[in-house]
Amino acid sequence: MRKLLASFVATVLLAAAVALSAGAGEKKYKIAVVPKDSTNAWFVHMEKGVRKYANDTGHNAFQKGPAKTDAAQQVQVIQDLISQDIDALCVVPVDPAALEPVLAEAMEKKIVVICHEGSPVENCDYDLEAFNNADYGAFIMDNLAKAMGEKGVYTTMVAHVTNASHNEWADGAVARAKAAYPNLTLLAAEPRVESEDNSERSYEKAKELFKKYPELKGIVGTSSKDAPGVARAIEELGLKDKVFVSGTGMPNESRRFVKDGTLSYITLWDSSLAGAAMCALAVDVLNGVKIVDGLDLGVEGYHKLMFAPGSDKVLLGSGWIVIDAKTIDDYDF
Amino acid sequence: MPETLSEPVRRPGFFGRDKNFTRLLAIFVLVFIGCAILKPDLFLKASNFQSMAKQFPEFGLLSIGVALTMLTGGIDLSVVNIGNLAAVLAARVMISFAPKGSSPEQTLTVVVAAMVLALFVGALCGAVNGLLVSKIGIPAILATLGTQQLFMGLAIVVTSGRPISGLPMIYARYGNRNIFGAVPVVLAVFAVSALIVGVLLSRTRFGAKLYMLGSNATAARFAGINVDRLYVLAYMLSGLLAAVAGLIMMARSNSAKADYGISYTMQSILIAVLGGVSPNGGRGNVQGVVAAVLILQLLSSVLNMFENISNFYRDILWGIVMIGVLIINYLINVRDLRRQSQ
Numbered sequence: 033m034r035k036l037l038a039s040f041v042a043t044v045l046l047a048a049a050v051a052l053s054a055g056a057g058e059k060k061y062k063i064a065v066v067p068k069d070s071t072n073a074w075f076v077h078m079e080k081g082v083r084k085y086a087n088d089t090g091h092n093a094f095q096k097g098p099a100k101t102d103a104a105q106q107v108q109v110i111q112d113l114i115s116q117d118i119d120a121l122c123v124v125p126v127d128p129a130a131l132e133p134v135l136a137e138a139m140e141k142k143i144v145v146i147c148h149e150g151s152p153v154e155n156c157d158y159d160l161e162a163f164n165n166a167d168y169g170a171f172i173m174d175n176l177a178k179a180m181g182e183k184g185v186y187t188t189m190v191a192h193v194t195n196a197s198h199n200e201w202a203d204g205a206v207a208r209a210k211a212a213y214p215n216l217t218l219l220a221a222e223p224r225v226e227s228e229d230n231s232e233r234s235y236e237k238a239k240e241l242f243k244k245y246p247e248l249k250g251i252v253g254t255s256s257k258d259a260p261g262v263a264r265a266i267e268e269l270g271l272k273d274k275v276f277v278s279g280t281g282m283p284n285e286s287r288r289f290v291k292d293g294t295l296s297y298i299t300l301w302d303s304s305l306a307g308a309a310m311c312a313l314a315v316d317v318l319n320g321v322k323i324v325d326g327l328d329l330g331v332e333g334y335h336k337l338m339f340a341p342g343s344d345k346v347l348l349g350s351g352w353i354v355i356d357a358k359t360i361d362d363y364d365f
Numbered sequence: 366m367p368e369t370l371s372e373p374v375r376r377p378g379f380f381g382r383d384k385n386f387t388r389l390l391a392i393f394v395l396v397f398i399g400c401a402i403l404k405p406d407l408f409l410k411a412s413n414f415q416s417m418a419k420q421f422p423e424f425g426l427l428s429i430g431v432a433l434t435m436l437t438g439g440i441d442l443s444v445v446n447i448g449n450l451a452a453v454l455a456a457r458v459m460i461s462f463a464p465k466g467s468s469p470e471q472t473l474t475v476v477v478a479a480m481v482l483a484l485f486v487g488a489l490c491g492a493v494n495g496l497l498v499s500k501i502g503i504p505a506i507l508a509t510l511g512t513q514q515l516f517m518g519l520a521i522v523v524t525s526g527r528p529i530s531g532l533p534m535i536y537a538r539y540g541n542r543n544i545f546g547a548v549p550v551v552l553a554v555f556a557v558s559a560l561i562v563g564v565l566l567s568r569t570r571f572g573a574k575l576y577m578l579g580s581n582a583t584a585a586r587f588a589g590i591n592v593d594r595l596y597v598l599a600y601m602l603s604g605l606l607a608a609v610a611g612l613i614m615m616a617r618s619n620s621a622k623a624d625y626g627i628s629y630t631m632q633s634i635l636i637a638v639l640g641g642v643s644p645n646g647g648r649g650n651v652q653g654v655v656a657a658v659l660i661l662q663l664l665s666s667v668l669n670m671f672e673n674i675s676n677f678y679r680d681i682l683w684g685i686v687m688i689g690v691l692i693i694n695y696l697i698n699v700r701d702l703r704r705q706s707q
Binding site: 070071079092094095096098099100102103104105107108109111112113114115116117127129130131132133134137 | 407410412413415416417419420423528530537541614616617618619620622624625626627628629665666669670672673675677679680
């Protein structure tokens with residue numbers, strides 16, 4: 033009898049929960065996502081995520097961007113959108129400074145504003161970033177360590193030693209190696225080299241390094257030009273399966289090397305997930321969900337958001353992904 | 366009907382003798398009705414019209430500037446870069462001489478001075494273009510392509526390629542305000558500028574000479590017109606309008622940068638041609654250009670109301686419109702010529 037009662041109560045509770053969630057889902061919002069450039073492959077991929085989000089949730093989420101990467105045109109598109117009864121606006125700014133007045137106008141109209149890759153923007157509710165820089169660096173290191181068999185000498189490559197995010201990633205990678213992989217040692221003579229964000233330079237630099245330091249077994253790449261350039265050097269020197277590289281990379285630029293295994297893994301964040309996550313965050317804000325550490329947007333890589341240290345606006349996900357020979361054909365940018 | 370054949374070919378129309386303008390007006394009305402039918406709930410709203418009115422002044426002014434130089438048989442490819450250079454320098458001045466915390470009077474003085482400086486820079490850049498075209502005789506398309514790079518380069522040097530933000534609050538606040546709560550300031554600036562240029566072209570001797578120069582430069586020279594001076598003035602006026610556009614963009618984005626609005630260069634040429642300005646010079650007017658600006662703004666805004674149409678198609682649509690207009694103009698010219706010869 034007690035069992036029956038319990039199951040009855042459970043059923044009622046479950047039904048109530050379903051009813052409640054259905055009730056909460058009744059309010060459908062109109063959400064505009066504005067990328068930097070609607071014709072760029074990265075943002076075409078983002079649009080897939082936005083469309084999927086719209087299909088899955090029933091919200092009217094859509095992407096609308098300038099036809100060219102031009103801050104002035106982006107302002108124009110946003111100006112149009114905010115007079116079209118939208119509930120939320122998600123923006124990837126071409127130039128954060130240029131958007132402030134028009135975003136201020138949007139906020140005056142009670143439109144929820146979410147930015148992505150726009151942490152300097154003041155006139156927004158929240159800025160959503162794919163990840164914390166140090167954690168992303170650690171993630172690259174984990175992948176490189178796996179390829180290297182967790183032992184050997186490695187070094188790090190950045191576009192320029194003055195580039196803030198690349199160096200934070202590289203620092204994160206080094207910290208991870210120190211903490212988790214005792215048999216990995218950083219190349220003391222040249223612990224950080226520059227590729228100038230140019231695959232020709234990263235190729236030359238890698239060739240030079242592998243010749244100069246025969247003990248060097250791995251390179252951490254940060255700029256998206258690093259890993260493919262290093263992979264080309266590995267291929268030419270015939271060092272495949274002897275030395276390894278892992279780092280940020282765009283699938284189209286790296287496809288050949290990832291497929292034949294010269295380039296063990298490329299890491300990056302997925303613009304389609306970022307697009308969906310921005311919409312989900314906007315809906316949470318619209319529904320009055322309290323935005324706190326640990327917030328779950330229900331999007332892969334954005335299950336446990338954290339505020340950036342010292343900020344109540346910038347939210348960090350853990351939206352990195354790793355791409356290897358098996359998964360590279362899922363990405364078309 | 367023999368009576369009609371005996372009538373003069375160019376009959377005075379509704380707006381002087383400007384058949385082209387009447388045609389553009391008709392297209393405008395058609396497009397407007399089309400937009401109203403397609404998206405009545407979003408299009409027919411005061412806020413939509415305000416939004417459009419804030420958007421077109423910047424590229425509208427650039428288009429009028431380009432149109433002026435096209436009237437002389439030339440072109441100005443450097444308008445966007447002149448606007449940015451003027452804005453960047455004005456922004457520098459505002460930030461250096463009216464830092465945060467300055468008294469309101471001082472800030473106001475500096476802002477006004479910076480705006481005057483921007484206009485001066487615009488006219489100066491225009492004069493450089495005009496001198497290259499007239500005195501040195503470089504074809505306008507090459508001369509302004511060169512200065513395009515030059516002005517952009519200067520602006521990059523001044524800014525190190527980064528945007529200048531943190532302008533005095535009052536600048537953007539007044540620049541983005543609506544007069545009487547309805548008419549955006551930038552729209553008023555556009556209207557006044559267009560009116561001035563329109564009057565200059567249609568009611569003054571300067572305008573008459575400009576048309577003459579564009580129709581036949583050699584004839585103008587033999588008629589005793591100071592052709593070089595006229596070229597310089599036309600390009601200076603274009604530079605001045607570009608500077609005003611630069612100031613508008615600066616207010617709209619509360620910042621200045623070397624490459625804002627870079628895509629407007631081609632757009633403003635498109636608009637000038639669409640507005641009936643002949644690329645060979647001598648024909649066209651401001652009202653035609655304004656009508657073309659409005660038509661393109663309608664198309665652009667209504668396109669943004671369709672959630673599933675990517676802005677990919679915007680360029681295609683505009684390209685089709687431009688080629689269509691060129692073909693129509695050509696056909697009408699052929700028809701008129703045939704009538705004249707009959």
